[in-house]
Amino acid sequence: MSMGSPFCCAECQEPVKLSIDAAWVSTVWCPVCGNSDTLFNVSKEADAYLAAWINGEIDSNDGAPSRFRFIPSAFARRKPARAFREAP
Numbered sequence: 001m002s003m004g005s006p007f008c009c010a011e012c013q014e015p016v017k018l019s020i021d022a023a024w025v026s027t028v029w030c031p032v033c034g035n036s037d038t039l040f041n042v043s044k045e046a047d048a049y050l051a052a053w054i055n056g057e058i059d060s061n062d063g064a065p066s067r068f069r070f071i072p073s074a075f076a077r078r079k080p081a082r083a084f085r086e087a088p
């Protein structure tokens with residue numbers, strides 16, 4: 001897949017992953033810290049972040065306010081490179 005994830009973990013600024021279980025429940029999760037929620041809730045939260053940004057409540061230099069766990073990827077501060085690799 002060449003398309004990036006539309007959401008990022010607000011804490012890690014890492015693109016989230018998506019899992020779909022046998023009951024078709026879509027779960028979004030952060031591969032770094034393990035933060036997770038349903039795709040529905042994550043979408044709502046990203047929408048709320050966008051709404052707050054449009055309302056001028058978010059300072060783009062200040063990163064994500066702590067009340068958000070997930071943010072739209074367009075607002076993530078990109079890390080230049082992965083700082084470490086996990087040992088096998």
Ligand SMILES: [Zn+2]
Nearest residue numbers: 009012030033
């Ligand atoms: Zn995370």
